[in-house]
Amino acid sequence: MAYTEVKAISADSGRFNTLLQAAITAGFQPVSKITVNGSQSYSIVVAKGADSSITEAKVITSANMRKLFEAIEDASDDGFTIDTSSLSLSAGQFFAYAYKGSSGGAASVAWGDVTGKPATFAPIVGTGANQAMPGNKTLANIGGVVPVSGLPAASTSAAGVIQIGTGANNAMPGNKFVAGAAVANVESQTVTGAEATEVATSATAAVNAVGTKLNDLLAQLRVAKIIAS
8 A cells, every 4th residue: 555644753761652643543554663772762754645554653661571461461451462573672661662552564665655764864974894994094005905015026927016117127118219220321333344344334323322312211211310420
């Protein structure tokens, strides 16, 4: 069954029963267990549209177990049903929930339909898995975050960290340029031999043309600092 209106009642033991009974009179029905908030302060969720028909409800409290059972017995004689699952002790106070009528079946309540709930809930600060970490806590090795100093060094057989530098075991910076070895220019060549007369002019010119182009290329490589000067 869908609830048409839901709200929470929370008050000390002196006012709780009055507020709860007023809600029942106004057409609301208890739809949750009673919870204890601190010392002698109780809360319960009530709703309109529930399939229960409780006409009267109250919390029975006592600081003495014997007196609590006496009060429970009196309430039972007066026609109240005692919710035995509610028997509890909190902050030195025993309490039980009693009602007249039918409690009906259980139903779910959407969180957005509950009225009277706190707007915010203060976090519990601590070191537990379900607690908040203090804002001034220094992070060292929390939740699998390992500081750089704790990372292993890289090797040829294992992954790790390698430091940038100039040593044999360092990594070279990405913007570093390594110049090649110096290369001498090709000097002019002279063709000699038995056929020197016939090929001297053409062969010498051809070889020197190649040398000129090669020297131009070497000059460009030096300017680009691809090879050393």
